[in-house]
Amino acid sequence: MAKKLFSRPKSLKEAGFHYCPGCGHSITHRLVAEVIDELGIRGITIGVPPAGCAVLAYNYFDVDMLEAQHGRGPATATGIKRALPDRIVFSYQGDGDLAAIGIAESFHAANRGENITVIFINNAVYGMTGGQMAPTTMLDQKTTTTPAGRNKTLDGYPVKVCETFSQLKGPTYLERVTVNSPASVNKAKKAIKKAFQCQMDGLGFSLVEILSPCPTNWKMTSVAACKWIDEVMSKEFPLGVFKDNMAAVKKPAEAAS
């Protein structure tokens, strides 16, 4: 009998995604669901979707979920986690959500070392509202609100969340990955798993930033979008681990017990 190598994760509902073909949200959803399955935490996980293309994430994830207003996910997740410290709580956010309107909530949740996990989709645009400039839009990148390209004098520079948060003492684990190739998808999954593990071990704030294709608003084919991540986006947003204090946080905790 053939061995089943590939099936729908249990933590994903039977619904078809509404995301555009080639969208990084779909891939990331699947990875998060696989990780929840593998860690056996479906029954104790509570997710917080954003305002953004992933606003309907509760139609897909088969875990308890509470809608957040635009950018407020980390505050909402903080409330859930502090009320139920033994549950696993994640906030799923886009770049506008996390790094523009919700920068205060995300920055301070990170700084408090809130024991939550943030899945951060950096697609360099506002996907849901039709491709406007995001805080992470590249210089010279054309969007519907930067028709001549992002101008550093008028619009400022791409916001680097992992770099910025890595300067804080609060966060425990920060990694930037992408999902533009099979190898990078595997790496992204490892990072997401580590981030959830960090929370399960009670080690504090974890965030995985995912450079994520938005072929629709980049006005590219899916293949070209994946290439653009390699050739342009990851030059501005280098991949890698920006902070991993898991071992250091764990040691004193273990010594105490």
Add this chain to the structure above:
Amino acid sequence: MTKVLMSGNNIIGEAAIRAGCRFYAGYPITPQNELTEYMAEHMRTVEGGVFIQSESEIAAIHMIVGASSAGARVMTSSSSPGISLKQEGISSMAANELPGVIVNIMRGSPGLGNIRPSQGDYFQATRGGGHGDYRTIVFAPATCQELADLTMNAFDLADIYRTPVMILADGMMGQMMEPVVFKKPKPRQYSEKFMLRGAGQGKSKFIRSLILDAIDMEEHNWKLARKYQIITEKETLHEEYKTEDAELVIVAYGTAARIAKGAIKRLRENGMKVGLFRPITLWPFPELKLRTLSKKVKNYLVFELSTGQMLDDVRLALQGYADIGFHGRPGGVVPTPAELANVAARHYEKAD
């Protein structure tokens, strides 16, 4: 039961904790800092108590949204400018049918204003405040005892109706000291089926207010409207003071009602039969109770620490039924009972 002497802000904090509030988030703003500090000091002494000094009022309200969905009894507090920031979350709580208590110790605004007493946030509090077609139950205590009782009641009503409830007071009430007795809190009645606690082995749930289907959206809004109708029918509270023989009735709430009682004492000493109608719930406004009173009394004077906000609700209740005058000072300066007595005396005589 023992009486204790406490200041208004501390009374709210103590009543909340006794009522089972176990999650408080807030951001400092005068004149309510004592409440935030009280929660910081006392939440750590009760089992499961959480206190967070948030990065902003916006974060605070969304933290209590999260904790409420998780099943905690939650509260946040602020003063006027901070309450403006909380409106996004209050709208969200109303739409998502999440219980919680919000305290507004009003100050003199708009803008930064100052920290002196005012009642300028009446419209914001009673008309929903944030975006969308919703209402918030609003209690307007006028004594320290009411601060204690109504704070406890606020948690119960928030649970029963699964909706945010506001305590609307001002800096004067926050600072003033009176002896209070804390009543025994009622056992909580709030079903676990409304809480997100992880799906366990069962079906997952979600809480959301984004409803893309137009008909479903409308039905959700009708559902909220039906709830507000029931609240309007069942939950109005008011006090009538010396209205039995009154020729003139002052309509005032909160601090203004305290001033009005002082004025009424003077007026009665001078032989003028003046009474007080004091709404205790501002929304729902005790409209029918006021209209009923107009069968007996035809002359009214609305008195507020604003240029006339509750006045609109009094007009809705009494226009065509009685004569309505108004006296207001828009916050900052607190008028004396003597000033109000003078104004009321003129209004009293005018009607003869």
